[in-house]
Amino acid sequence: MLVTVRVVLVSVGVFAIVAFASCGETSDADKDITGYLIVLDEWNIKGRGGMPLPAVRAGTLDITVRNSGTTLHELIILKTNLEIDSLPVDNQVVQEKKAGEVIGEVEAFQAGDTERATLRLAMGRYALICNVPGHYQRGMYAELEVVP
Ligand SMILES: [Cu+2]
Numbered sequence: 001m002l003v004t005v006r007v008v009l010v011s012v013g014v015f016a017i018v019a020f021a022s023c024g025e026t027s028d029a030d031k032d033i034t035g036y037l038i039v040l041d042e043w044n045i046k047g048r049g050g051m052p053l054p055a056v057r058a059g060t061l062d063i064t065v066r067n068s069g070t071t072l073h074e075l076i077i078l079k080t081n082l083e084i085d086s087l088p089v090d091n092q093v094v095q096e097k098k099a100g101e102v103i104g105e106v107e108a109f110q111a112g113d114t115e116r117a118t119l120r121l122a123m124g125r126y127a128l129i130c131n132v133p134g135h136y137q138r139g140m141y142a143e144l145e146v147v148p
Contacts, residue, residue, distance in 0.1 A: 043138035
């Protein structure tokens with residue numbers, strides 16, 4: 001099921017073509033996915049084939065987010081200068097405004113579903129987190145590096 005998600009646009013000067021490397025194994029379920037794949041499960045955020053998320057170029061990035069787990073997950077894209085594994089948490093939830101700037105979000109969606117979103121990414125470092133209560137602390141975070 002595809003739904004439109006709210007994406008906060010960050011203005012960038014250059015709209016570069018996004019290039020990404022894929023060097024992991026591709027499962028049968030992944031092979032029909034085009035674009036930049038982000039896989040959520042218990043309790044990880046990974047790229048194609050279970051690999052770490054590849055760096056991307058600044059500009060527009062179309063992401064496909066798959067929930068390969070067995071429960072609800074979501075994806076928050078945060079621009080942050082903090083360490084990805086020590087973002088401020090209160091009551092089992094990352095304090096997004098304290099942690100940085102939310103530049104995109106795919107709201108919680110069902111296991112087995114796939115969602116899409118378009119991000120505009122300036123150069124820098126981003127934290128991708130699942131902010132369903134308790135999930136960040138179980139390890140649902142990953143770093144995304146955006147290069148010129
Ligand atoms: Cu989650």
